[in-house]
Amino acid sequence: MSLFPAWHYCMQSEELEDSKITEVHIGHHTICLLRQASVLTGFAALCPHAGARLCNGRIDNAGRIVCPLHQYRFNPINGHNTSGEGYKLKTYKVKEEDGKIFVFSF
Numbered sequence: 744m745s746l747f748p749a750w751h752y753c754m755q756s757e758e759l760e761d762s763k764i765t766e767v768h769i770g771h772h773t774i775c776l777l778r779q780a781s782v783l784t785g786f787a788a789l790c791p792h793a794g795a796r797l798c799n800g801r802i803d804n805a806g807r808i809v810c811p812l813h814q815y816r817f818n819p820i821n822g823h824n825t826s827g828e829g830y831k832l833k834t835y836k837v838k839e840e841d842g843k844i845f846v847f848s849f
Contacts (some may be wrong), residue, residue: 750845766798770843785835
């Protein structure tokens with residue numbers, strides 16, 4: 744990634760399946776993308792608790808990310824831990840333009 748904030752191309756829109764956590768690589772960084780209906784979100788690839796890969800987790804019935812290791816749950820929009828452990832998942836701004844998905848980050 745660059746030293747300055749910028750929008751980074753991730754993937755073609757049609758490649759992102761609905762309600763499936765998808766890992767993408769931007770430079771030396773790995774993040775996750777998730778589309779749920781018309782909401783597109785980006786967040787850290789690793790759980791802030793013990794570093795489990797969130798792409799191996801699942802989405803629960805309430806639309807929360809569920810860590811595969813300890814079942815901690817996170818709101819994909821703001822990263823707040825919703826199961827009460829107090830961790831916060833880093834989130835990224837995401838946009839979709841002309842059939843492409845971009846993430847804003849350093």
